[in-house]
Amino acid sequence: MSSLTAQAAPETAAESTTSFKKQRTGGGLGRYIVVRFLLIIPTIFILVTLVFFLMRLTGDPITAALGGRLSGSQLHERIHAAGYDRPILVQYFEYLGQIATGNFGTSISDNRPITTILVTYGAATLELAFYALIVAFIVGIPLGMLAAYFRDKGQDAALRVFAILCYATPVFFAGILLKLIFSVWLNVLPVAGRASTGSEFEMQDLPNKTGFYLIDAFQTGDPAVISDVLLHAVLPALTLGLLTAGIFLRLVRTNVIGTLNTDYVDAARSRGVSEYRLVRKHAYKPALIPIITVIGLQIALLLSGAVLTESTFEWKGLGFQLAQYLGARDFVAVQGIVALLAVIVALTNFVVDVAAAIIDPRVRY
Amino acid sequence: MSAETQRPETKPRMQEPRKQSLLARLPVVHQLRQSVGLQRGMLIAGLIITAVYVISAVFAQWIAPYGFAQLRNASGPFGSQQPPSPSHIWGTTVGGYDVFSRVIWGAQTALEVMVVAIILSIFIGVFLGLMSGYLGGWLDRILVVIADAIYAFPSLLLAIVMSIVISGGQSSLWGGIFAAAISITVVYIPQYFRVIRSEAVRIKNEAFVESAMVIGASTPRIMFRHVLRNSTRTLPLIFTLNASEAVLTLAGLGFLGFGIEPTAAAEWGYDLNKSLSDVTSGIWWTAIFPGLAIVLSVLGVTLVGESLNDLADPRLRGRRAVAAAPVAAASDSEPVDVAPVAAKSGDSQ
Numbered sequence: 278m279s280s281l282t283a284q285a286a287p288e289t290a291a292e293s294t295t296s297f298k299k300q301r302t303g304g305g306l307g308r309y310i311v312v313r314f315l316l317i318i319p320t321i322f323i324l325v326t327l328v329f330f331l332m333r334l335t336g337d338p339i340t341a342a343l344g345g346r347l348s349g350s351q352l353h354e355r356i357h358a359a360g361y362d363r364p365i366l367v368q369y370f371e372y373l374g375q376i377a378t379g380n381f382g383t384s385i386s387d388n389r390p391i392t393t394i395l396v397t398y399g400a401a402t403l404e405l406a407f408y409a410l411i412v413a414f415i416v417g418i419p420l421g422m423l424a425a426y427f428r429d430k431g432q433d434a435a436l437r438v439f440a441i442l443c444y445a446t447p448v449f450f451a452g453i454l455l456k457l458i459f460s461v462w463l464n465v466l467p468v469a470g471r472a473s474t475g476s477e478f479e480m481q482d483l484p485n486k487t488g489f490y491l492i493d494a495f496q497t498g499d500p501a502v503i504s505d506v507l508l509h510a511v512l513p514a515l516t517l518g519l520l521t522a523g524i525f526l527r528l529v530r531t532n533v534i535g536t537l538n539t540d541y542v543d544a545a546r547s548r549g550v551s552e553y554r555l556v557r558k559h560a561y562k563p564a565l566i567p568i569i570t571v572i573g574l575q576i577a578l579l580l581s582g583a584v585l586t587e588s589t590f591e592w593k594g595l596g597f598q599l600a601q602y603l604g605a606r607d608f609v610a611v612q613g614i615v616a617l618l619a620v621i622v623a624l625t626n627f628v629v630d631v632a633a634a635i636i637d638p639r640v641r642y
Numbered sequence: 643m644s645a646e647t648q649r650p651e652t653k654p655r656m657q658e659p660r661k662q663s664l665l666a667r668l669p670v671v672h673q674l675r676q677s678v679g680l681q682r683g684m685l686i687a688g689l690i691i692t693a694v695y696v697i698s699a700v701f702a703q704w705i706a707p708y709g710f711a712q713l714r715n716a717s718g719p720f721g722s723q724q725p726p727s728p729s730h731i732w733g734t735t736v737g738g739y740d741v742f743s744r745v746i747w748g749a750q751t752a753l754e755v756m757v758v759a760i761i762l763s764i765f766i767g768v769f770l771g772l773m774s775g776y777l778g779g780w781l782d783r784i785l786v787v788i789a790d791a792i793y794a795f796p797s798l799l800l801a802i803v804m805s806i807v808i809s810g811g812q813s814s815l816w817g818g819i820f821a822a823a824i825s826i827t828v829v830y831i832p833q834y835f836r837v838i839r840s841e842a843v844r845i846k847n848e849a850f851v852e853s854a855m856v857i858g859a860s861t862p863r864i865m866f867r868h869v870l871r872n873s874t875r876t877l878p879l880i881f882t883l884n885a886s887e888a889v890l891t892l893a894g895l896g897f898l899g900f901g902i903e904p905t906a907a908a909e910w911g912y913d914l915n916k917s918l919s920d921v922t923s924g925i926w927w928t929a930i931f932p933g934l935a936i937v938l939s940v941l942g943v944t945l946v947g948e949s950l951n952d953l954a955d956p957r958l959r960g961r962r963a964v965a966a967a968p969v970a971a972a973s974d975s976e977p978v979d980v981a982p983v984a985a986k987s988g989d990s991q
Contacts, residue, residue: 319791320791323792324792327791331803331804331806334807434683438684444940444944445936446940447890447894447936449893449915449918450936453914453917456922457926461922577797578796580796584799585894589918603900611803618796619795622794623794
């Protein structure tokens with residue numbers, strides 16, 4: 278057995294290198310990844326530059342945050358100490374240098390480095406986005422296939438109106454509605470927050486806390502804590518998930534209908550493959566490729582939605598924190614978080630594009 | 643726009659024994675006649691909802707029983723968080739405003755922002771897209787990279803940054819409307835830019851552009867007369883989709899406290915933010931009505947946009963029953979022709 282695998286191994290290795298070489302001449306995956314990675318840099322650079330100059334157009338951030346509360350000379354002292362009275366280009370290049378070394382500035386209102394804020398609150402946002410994507414996949418993909426299967430019939434129209442409703446409902450209104458129904462009228466789910474105080478207290482003393490409440494809850498091993506954390510996640514996950522589910526539904530429907538019109542599906546149909554099997558097996562997989570690409574664009578929507586969902590449910594993540602800083606007029610913190618999100622968006626798009634290129638070779642350059 | 647470009651070409655076609663009045667060839671009316679069954683139902687439903695929305699926005703002054711910032715009338719103050727009653731059919735808010743009046747006035751604010759935002763983004767986006775697509779070169783490359791970067795970024799965050807820049811976060815009626823509209827514009831320029839640019843790139847290689855060059859037409863003339871006129875085909879679609887997104891972005895800004903001051907204009911997102919604490923104590927009327935107003939206005943505009951999108955694409959368009967096939971085929975074939983027709987009309991001018 279072992280000799281067999283040992284013999285087989287070098288062969289497959291040689292095979293893969295030759296195929297890699299072949300691919301290289303026509304623009305291989307490796308080259309694509311490198312080019313695509315280099316393209317991240319101008320994207321981040323443009324967004325950071327844009328945000329920096331836009332925010333500085335309004336004046337210095339210290340006056341914006343503390344304007345009414347300090348006297349003129351005190352303000353001037355603070356501005357001078359922070360270096361906001363230097364020429365704008367000097368400040369800009371200093372800022373670029375800071376970002377290149379991973380320093381996104383320090384908030385004015387509570388004097389915390391932005392990177393610390395990311396570490397503290399990023400986990401909550403990631404957890405919410407993860408739940409939302411699960412909801413979106415579970416709801417969006419099967420319903421989209423169903424809509425394609427019942428194309429132009431009553432069921433299809435109902436599903437499409439449902440999809441438009443998902444998209445037309447602002448996340449905060451969806452959140453308020455769900456809260457009203459499940460927390461106030463039926464009183465079965467908690468109103469807001471990520472966990473009740475008792476559970477948060479129990480999770481506080483864990484030796485290796487991750488910030489992901491579900492993982493932390495499992496670490497405590499207390500079923501009451503686990504169910505508490507899960508119950509708190511239901512409404513925010515539904516709120517943000519339904520928004521994305523509507524988009525997935527429409528995408529899956531259009532793409533499955535598109536692939537149902539192709540020749541190979543006609544060929545399969547003429548061989549007597551059932552209509553259900555056509556949708557489920559033949560049209561579904563090719564239809565998924567564009568969806569993976571589009572998920573990359575949904576990251577931006579998901580982040581916008583997360584800011585509003587977190588504010589609605591007091592879910593203490595990055596978006597909630599951003600809304601707090603907006604209220605406090607702490608524009609250094611806002612600028613820092615926005616720049617950080619720009620980096621995250623650019624990186625996610627890179628990962629998604631590479632994933633799409635691995636699945637579908639036609640995408641590569 | 644598209645009706646205008648079709649006119650010179652469809653005239654000779656009128657000699658065929660098919661009667662089509664000018665009315666029937668107007669963009670939406672044309673699609674309405676073309677649609678069948680469910681698609682027609684969706685289009686009509688969308689048109690009705692949109693019409694109700696526009697009417698309540700335009701005639702807000704006469705429909706709303708009270709002003710948007712009115713707290714009292716002859717019989718005294720309205721009172722805060724009053725449940726729906728004959729004098730306040732949808733109750734009053736925590737601030738003591740009449741919910742029904744604020745919802746109606748809110749339609750006006752949303753419509754104003756929508757119109758300003760769309761006009762601005764069409765003009766700027768179309769101009770940049772045309773320049774970029776037709777002229778090409780380094781300008782094209784830089785604009786494409788910038789547009790892609792903005793396009794990938796969360797639109798709400800960009801709108802927040804813009805509204806901080808424009809108004810410092812709070813403002814008067816028209817100041818606030820322009821701040822919101824410009825914030826939304828910056829987000830949607832890349833979409834118009836992309837569409838117009840790709841159309842311009844396609845059209846600039848057509849024969850009629852080359853012949854215009856041979857005649858010696860100036861670059862601006864070719865750009866605006868020949869290329870622009872033929873690249874506006876898809877604009878009504880993006881237009882409806884962006885109109886609905888503009889309403890959502892405005893509401894999002896208002897919800898985060900970056901919209902228009904409550905005394906300057908009624909704004910649905912702001913009202914929803916204020917109703918957030920009401921909901922936990924079971925007060926539903928301050929949240930449900932402004933929320934439903936947003937949902938319905940976006941739903942109406944989106945239904946129209948979606949239907950137009952499906953009708954423009956022959957693969958998605960529903961067909962009439964086989965019995966009516968000849969008629970259906972004749973009327974169905976027309977929109978497919980739009981591209982060459984438009985191209986020819988641009989050529990002949």
